[in-house]
Amino acid sequence: MHWINREDKIDWGIVPHLAGNSQFTSGNMFVYLRKWFMATGANNPWGNIYGGIQTSIHEYVNDNNTSNRGYDFPMHAEIAFAPGIYREKYNIAFPLRWGMGTTLNHRSSYMYAGPSLNVTFNLSPTLILQSQFNGTIGIGVGENALYLPIPSLLTLGLYYRF
Numbered sequence: 118m119h120w121i122n123r124e125d126k127i128d129w130g131i132v133p134h135l136a137g138n139s140q141f142t143s144g145n146m147f148v149y150l151r152k153w154f155m156a157t158g159a160n161n162p163w164g165n166i167y168g169g170i171q172t173s174i175h176e177y178v179n180d181n182n183t184s185n186r187g188y189d190f191p192m193h194a195e196i197a198f199a200p201g202i203y204r205e206k207y208n209i210a211f212p213l214r215w216g217m218g219t220t221l222n223h224r225s226s227y228m229y230a231g232p233s234l235n236v237t238f239n240l241s242p243t244l245i246l247q248s249q250f251n252g253t254i255g256i257g258v259g260e261n262a263l264y265l266p267i268p269s270l271l272t273l274g275l276y277y278r279f
Contacts, residue, residue, distance in 0.1 A: 118278050126153035126162070132276065136269075145173035164200035164210075171195065171218075193218025193227070201235075208237040214253055227266045229255030245276040 118130035132147040149169030153162040170192070177187040193216050201210030212235060217228040231253035238246045248271070255266040 190221040225259035227257030
């Protein structure tokens with residue numbers, strides 16, 4: 118996270134995410150721009166609006182034979198309004214998100230919307246522990262079928278602020 122203009126309360130950031138097990142590996146990067154809102158005379162903001170783009174790579178192992186792999190390359194854009202309680206040591210935010218995207222190596226596209234709950238603890242000025250409960254729901258269409266894109270319902274991450 119980095120301030121573009123501290124007086125206008127605009128910042129940007131990059132959030133990497135890695136996950137995996139023996140059947141699935143995923144990596145993505147979310148680049149965002151955010152505008153914060155504060156009441157006159159307040160020390161802390163009451164919310165923000167942000168927009169961002171996420172690119173991903175997902176590797177699937179279809180069976181125990183590691184030479185039988187599949188890859189997906191999704192990309193999406195998202196906007197959100199995130200009111201909440203923002204403090205120096207913790208944040209509790211209630212983002213309302215909307216986004217749309219595509220899977221670059223397949224002829225498919227998807228759209229999603231819904232609420233989330235984000236809880237963040239600032240362990241130090243640079244180390245952040247964050248959890249997110251994701252309530253978004255979506256619909257997608259591919260060459261031969263409709264599908265439901267289902268996000269991770271719960272994520273837990275440890276982030277470093279530069």
